[in-house]
Amino acid sequence: MYELLEFSSRGVLLGVTYGLLAFPISLLFIATDTVDLAVGAYAVLAGAVAMFVGGSVNPAVGILTGILVGVLASAAIGSISLMLGRRQKGDPLVLVLASFGFAIFLESVVLTLFGKDPFIRQPFTYFWNIGGIRISPQAGVNVVVGLLLIAAVYVLLYRTSWGRDVRASANNERAALLAGIPVRALRFSAFMLAGLLAGIAGVLVLYTSGMDFASGMHLTLAGFGAAIVFGLHGPLRGFFGGLAIGVVETISAGYANGGLASLVPLLFIFLVLTLGRGGRQGPAGVRA
Amino acid sequence: MNSLLMRYRSVLVLIVVLTVVTMLIRANTVWLDTSVVIAIYSLIALSVGISYGQAGILSVAQAAFASVGAYATAIVTARYDLPAAVGLVLALLLPPLIAYPLARLVTRLNALSLAIATLVFGQAFDIILREGGDFTGGYIGLSGIPPLPFASGLLQFHFVAWGAVLIVAVLLSNLIDSPFGRATNTLRSDTLRAVADGVNVPHVRSAILAFSASVAGLGGWLYAHHIAYIGPDSLGPSVSLSVLLMAVVGGAQTVLGPIIGAALLTLLFKFIPSQEVQGMFYGGALIAVLVLTPNGLMGLRTVIGRWMKSSATKRERATANVATGVSAARRAS
Amino acid sequence: MTGVLSIVSNNSSAASRGQSILTCRNITARYGRIGVCHGVDLAVSAGEVVAVLGPNGAGKSSFLGSIAGLVQGDGEVIVGDRAIGQMPAFLRAKHGLAFVPEIRGNICPALSVQENLGLGLRMIDDDRDAALQRILELFPILKERLDAPAGMLSGGEQQMLAVGMAVARRPRVLILDEPTQGLAPAVYDILRATFAKFREDGLAIVVAEQNVPFAASVADRFIMLSDGQVVLSGGHDQLQKYDTILAAFLGSEESVSGTTRPSNVQ
């Protein structure tokens, strides 16, 4: 029983990372009605830059540079999406494909610039003992940053006119245009914000478990799984979806053996997708 | 007669190109080997073309279906010494048997969730293969798959592989030109309209995915007998993504597109200088194609054609419209 | 004026009196390569209501969409003395053009009524609260539903919201595409009264309709489209007098429902 408790709480801590990655994914889904598969790649890029700049200048500068580079990378896919939007109306898969191409591109950039070795930084050498469970203070940092970002994203989306305009653009593009919203510019800004969130997530992953050049797709899928569990429409749900997947993953790794343990989280996502209501096809024009 | 020519024009183009290429490379083992690999990738890319291009199902698990075909024939031929023909039957039948129920589960999802569901399925299938123990050879895979008795030489295999591609190209041309194909195309562009037209949407979509899985299985069968080894890495999730890339780059909605994409990306690979920057080429190519010619390289044809025709038709249409407008007005008064 | 409808050429402007707020010249619209609207002219003065009539598929929606910048097309669009024909839709909105598309396409069903009105108000710089109050006075029923998602409102309520959003920022031109479509006749009266108010405020109104009786009850003038071209135009009296003929043209003797079939046009 105690073991289960430990698994669950470690799962929650792991899930915070997934939840952080779910933020940019569901934010972009809300703003552009599509999924950016390069989110994990922004995180890796930000982490790698933070590690190398942080190593040669100082950590704070590294973190800021890393996040900035993440934003720039997502601005690139934002521009691509604008170019695509002009040609391809309505097919959200085209941007998904383009973002996949961009993810491959960035992975290769990171490999070329920063090499194949894992990127990791560990400033904490001591642990907190909470109820008999040893936890790295970094996990605490992650939880605090996660909660702050939840609050920030919530306020931004639901309490500012920018957020209202973003939601309007995704909900009904024509209506947004008629209300005088520069939908394309707004979407672009949503990409930048997603890059910011992915960059922050990347830096936290760098300081928590580390990553390597090829981790991007893994991070994207983890974030996407988190985002989809309770429905893609709310970044807040995505955060809790992350926690849920973290717990499922930890418990299955703790109790199941071998590949089966890795199968469980995948089956979980698959079942949620196919049996849940989140992914169903909606009537034309109305989002499911 | 003319309509038949139109229907099979892609197949005819393919036959002509193949004849020329075969003449050129028939004595060169390396090029024949490359050609066989291109044919195999073409089949799997065509399976993407069928599901995505025709029915709008972006399946990111096509290599898993090819894997089923490859493993099926590997197990029956290498382990039980059954003829490769038995393997072929299994390779054609087993993938759709998995794909159809899977499709019934996932095709009612929206396009995006569907793609992710197939991606997750591909990953899960990968784990199952690795955990398959002696049956699938686990992580090591299965080796010692016998060559095809009637195609032991590379040149013969080249003919067999491209023959398979031609058969699929003919079937696909028929599909595109059939009422069933038009039904799937309607539901690609407008699901509601298809429902209104009385199309059993879940069944049609699932049947298409099953057909595409069968085509992928055929590719897997050829793969197993060509390479003589099949492992979890052989036709793994990354191959699913490459063939998707091939189909999209070439043009997923056409017969020739996936084949062109398969040939191009396989050859491109030979000429990229440094391996580390390969991803930049692949990713960059995909983005460039999507931005510049959204229907793939085959789409270039229509882009150019449209550009050449547009001025002429514009003038015609303008005069025609004036005429109908005037007559309508006459009738009204 | 005699009782005979005049057949106008494509290039003749119907409005010559008063000061024209909205001037459209040689408007075309197309979907991809298919043109659906060819060289239509229209001018509307302050306080004037012009009806755009025509059967289904005549190009009414495309014409309006082209003016609003939502449908691909060309032509001169002038609001006041500002040419906005080359601007993207959101900038046209900023220059005083308000558009309520078919089936209230300017509301966001997932957003609350309040947020939707917020969208309507987002471009005014002065007192937004006062502007909101004005809309709520115009449509008191919305006051009770402020926190409900717009998609949960009834059709009539949605129409009020749609019109409210469009006029919230005090545009100079209001364009409505089939505002009565799918609505109960009771809502017509509310819309009529609202139009009367807008007319007093000096708004130039363009309304596309298949519901000729409704159009006749609100419009000063009309133009009629067929195959994307103007085939008829005329004043209020002609509209009153010949509504039965028009109705016949539109393919419905008593076009009350607003969903007439164009089958007997051909």
Add this chain to the structure above:
Amino acid sequence: MISGRKLLVAALLATVSFAASSAIAQNAKPLKIGLLLSLSGPAASFGIPERDAAELIVAGLNSQGGVDGRKVELAIYDDTTNPTEAARGATKLIREDGVVAIVGASTGSGTLAAAPIAAREKIPMLAPNATISVTARESQSYPYVFRTMSNDLVNTKQLYEAAIAGGAKKVAIFYQEDAYGKDSATYVKKLAEERGAPIVDMASAPLKSIEVAAQAVKLRGSSPDAVIMQVTAPALGGAFVRAAKQVGLDVPIWGSMGLGQKSFIESSGAAGNGVRLVVFGNWDDPSPRQAKLADVMKAGGKSPQGFAELISTNGLLAIVEAARKIKGDITGPALRDELEKLCKVTTYSDGELCYSKDDHDGWSTDALTTVEIRDGAFKRVQ
């Protein structure tokens, strides 16, 4: 006692930076050797150093006059860590480049896919893999496949023996979910049962995992007094070491040779101190022979990363050594016959290479060293 082979190695090293190409006979046909390596994809961390070392060795060899007056030429093919590409690469290297032997592939599955082709073409493959089935006797490819490092049975046994030599009675295993991890974990389990001290618990994680605290907690539950890590991915190994520290699994951790890389130390951080490995080479504290290879690498502007440099040069030097013994034309079958006769050959690795008709593995426990991570470096343990 000094063998001709040793002289060869010494001469090689001495002349890396001095060109002496005049020694190469103008008319002699070059000796073409194929490198079939993973220069991209997940195994690139092995393939790239394998290529770098091989290229530098060949440069040195040629400046020294080549092999009996023949220049050595390398043909390189990147299999992108993909068995299909490995098979294609074998065909290309043999048919188009005309190589007489191949070093590769970087991964076991790559070798398994390429070996049947090489065997059909009668071209020897020197496989830098520990994967057991690569040199399976019953395989049709067996006659043409030679291993360039100690195999997993040897390595795993040595690791297990070293762990229990320290007094451990209850051993737990953490392994990566791939062919290597699963097979070697099963083998240790069998060894432990034979010894009557069964493995107390096992946990695993996919290669790409970056967070394995749950697995560490699971193993902690069985209170082992040592943990063996059957892991080759530095990031995964580091993650486990850190997780063990975090969850309070404070027992000696033994890692397999794949972790003998700088990036494993970096990835483990402070938690890595005291972790012991049984490795095939150690660049922090190299044996004299390894130090020579390190010098060659440094002269060429590369720094050695792990055991990859050793195993690719092992393959290359075995080919060169066999080629020197051939009087007439150097062909695949001739090379194969000579390779089977190679014995007591020394290279840059510790221990000696010894192939025979019945043993294509060639390397044994004398090539292995036990090291411990101390202050960010691998130190030899006596």
